[in-house]
Amino acid sequence: FSAIGIDREVDQNEFTPGIEPQATWCPGCGDFGVLKALKGAMTELGKNPDEVFLVTGIGCSGKLSSYFESYGYHSIHGRSLPISRAAKLANPDLEVVAAGGDGDGYGIGGNHFMHTARENHDMVYIVFNNEIFGLTKGQTSPTSPKGHKSKTQPHGSAKDPIRPLSMSLSAGASYIARTAAVNPRQAKDIIVEAIEHDGFAHIDFLTQCPTWNKDAKQYVPYTDVQDSDEFELDVTDRRNASEVMYEAESRLAEGEVLTGRFYRDDRPSYGQEKRHTGEMPEVPLAERYFNDDYEWER
Numbered sequence: 001f002s003a004i005g006i007d008r009e010v011d012q013n014e015f016t017p018g019i020e021p022q023a024t025w026c027p028g029c030g031d032f033g034v035l036k037a038l039k040g041a042m043t044e045l046g047k048n049p050d051e052v053f054l055v056t057g058i059g060c061s062g063k064l065s066s067y068f069e070s071y072g073y074h075s076i077h078g079r080s081l082p083i084s085r086a087a088k089l090a091n092p093d094l095e096v097v098a099a100g101g102d103g104d105g106y107g108i109g110g111n112h113f114m115h116t117a118r119e120n121h122d123m124v125y126i127v128f129n130n131e132i133f134g135l136t137k138g139q140t141s142p143t144s145p146k147g148h149k150s151k152t153q154p155h156g157s158a159k160d161p162i163r164p165l166s167m168s169l170s171a172g173a174s175y176i177a178r179t180a181a182v183n184p185r186q187a188k189d190i191i192v193e194a195i196e197h198d199g200f201a202h203i204d205f206l207t208q209c210p211t212w213n214k215d216a217k218q219y220v221p222y223t224d225v226q227d228s229d230e231f232e233l234d235v236t237d238r239r240n241a242s243e244v245m246y247e248a249e250s251r252l253a254e255g256e257v258l259t260g261r262f263y264r265d266d267r268p269s270y271g272q273e274k275r276h277t278g279e280m281p282e283v284p285l286a287e288r289y290f291n292d293d294y295e296w297e298r
């Protein structure tokens, strides 16, 4: 409402639903860490719930929109990104956050991920990466390590996992970071930066699943690449970022966790490009729709 000029009383910085649903995530689930970090980030930025649109896919992660007070859309498998893109283009003042699991985002929705990154839509995409499909009881996912045993791969996965950070860089994401549920302060800070970034901000969020991933890494100890003497990472240097990402992905398979900000590119977002070309009207669709006096072209 405030995004389209309608005043409404809001409880400042309150992102817990008035009638709080009982979270059905298992004890020890990393998803709690994402919720906590997201609430912390929105509060730090002074956002109101009615300025935020949270779109989720299918999976345990999809429940995030039920436990977070804002406009929300619990969508279908792998499709949180096209819905988010449309919302942002219609109402650029909305803070749009999409969230889903590694199966949802890197598997079923992999094509949307690639093109949303390429087009640099201005939004945040949080991928809960627990290296399995959790909601459907632990099947192998695109990020499951090679050799990982599950009900669908009882003899162990014969596939190498995808490299989400490198994939994101190749596709064209303009902000790329990895954090972990065990590190809520870093996670909150990264979400704040991602929201402030104008463009597609991808966060690979390591979330342990103690119920179905019995080999689950708890993602500790972790090393923040920004604090490490081993890496002299210039996040604006694509080649440098690529090398450190590759290292982080390789070491994760060996149980070593590297987190932090990996890449940032300040090129214009898709919405900015469209407005620049004149293809997209200066007055956003949402504003025109709610303005009774707006004269539509016929």
Ligand code: SF4
Residues within 6 Å of the ligand: 024, 025, 026, 028, 029, 030, 031, 060, 130, 134, 135, 208, 209, 210, 211, 212
């Ligand atoms: Fe979390 Fe795994 Fe339980 Fe799902 S099944 S709520 S991912 S611990």
